[in-house]
Amino acid sequence: MQHFDVAIIGGGPAGLTAAMTLSRSLRRVAVLDARRPPRNIFADEMHGIVGLDGVSPGEYRRRAWADLEKYGMAELHEVTGTDVTPDPEGGFTVTAEEGPPVWARQVLLATGMVDAHPKVEGFGECWGRTVIHCPFCLGWENRDRRWAVVTDDPEFAATAAAVFSAWSDDVIVLANGAMPPGERDGEIIDGEIRRLHHDGGDLRAIELADGTIIERQTMLWQLDQRPVPLISHLAEQLGLAVGRGGYVETDSSFRTNVSGLYATGDLITASQAVVESAAAGSGAAFQIIADARWPLRDVPSGLSR
Incomplete structure (x- = not known):
């Protein structure tokens, strides 16, 4: 030994x-x-x-x-x-x-x-490029794009647009079906994320389980x-x-x-x-x-x- x-x-x-x-x-x-x-x-x-x-x-x-x-x-x-x-x-x-x-x-x-990677079609291709976990790591590379922030935290959701405004002036919040009702402040989009539409890892749109398509270029998703x-x-x-x-x-x-x-x-x-x-x-x-x-x-x- x-x-x-x-x-x-x-x-x-x-x-x-x-x-x-x-x-x-x-x-x-x-x-x-x-x-x-x-x-x-x-x-x-x-x-x-x-x-x-x-x-x-x-x-x-x-x-x-x-x-x-x-x-x-x-x-x-x-x-x-x-x-x-x-x-x-x-x-x-x-x-x-x-x-x-x-x-x-x-x-x-x-x-x-x-x-823990979610079972979402297209996630693996976008992860680490246009689906990011940290704005300080990849925010610069994704600046001036349309962002979606995935969270089940109502307090974080209420401040997301202001927090990430340095990188994007177009930020929406997705609850991904996990945020409790009645605990939210501001516009939050419900619905489970089913698929990410992308071009070689470059995110184009997010598809929800009900078929709704949301055009976005970057997702912040802290897994x-x-x-x-x-x-x-x-x-x-x-x-x-x-x-x-x-x-x-x-x-x-x-x-x-x-x-x-x-x-x-x-x-x-x-x-x-x-x-x-x-x-x-x-x-x-x-x-x-x-x-x-x-x-x-x-x-x-x-x-x-």
């Missing part, structure tokens, strides 16, 4: 930034990143990252690993983490679906979340999310605290309620953006270093560096 100072489960912006901070602090790191496509694979470009604005998710990861390889402290394991088991003598054994387990002094969960299976497993087996919406609960220093186990990035908050995830990854790494059980010179038996 290979031994590491830290095992990071998840190789997105949060996990990779944590790996960089730890590498530059001379910690040996294993990054367990599943071979399946990343959550942001639907986006052609990533935005809001100074110096990297407009790069694709794949190029971002390629550049990140090129940087990490310069230090020789981080090792990529293209596997899916399935369990994290505390060692009675300290540290954790991290089990993977496709390969051998690894041992680490501390473990950082950076798995992100899983989007429901769920944690990856590992998180649900750890909640059951270790008592990992998971709060409303499936987000892992941590203190202000990214510590979970399980000693030596940390969480960061999209996994702990609904406020999700690449720069925020990267910052959270760095913050978690700093705390891991501060909480390290052993100084670097005091390496337990069997831990190679």
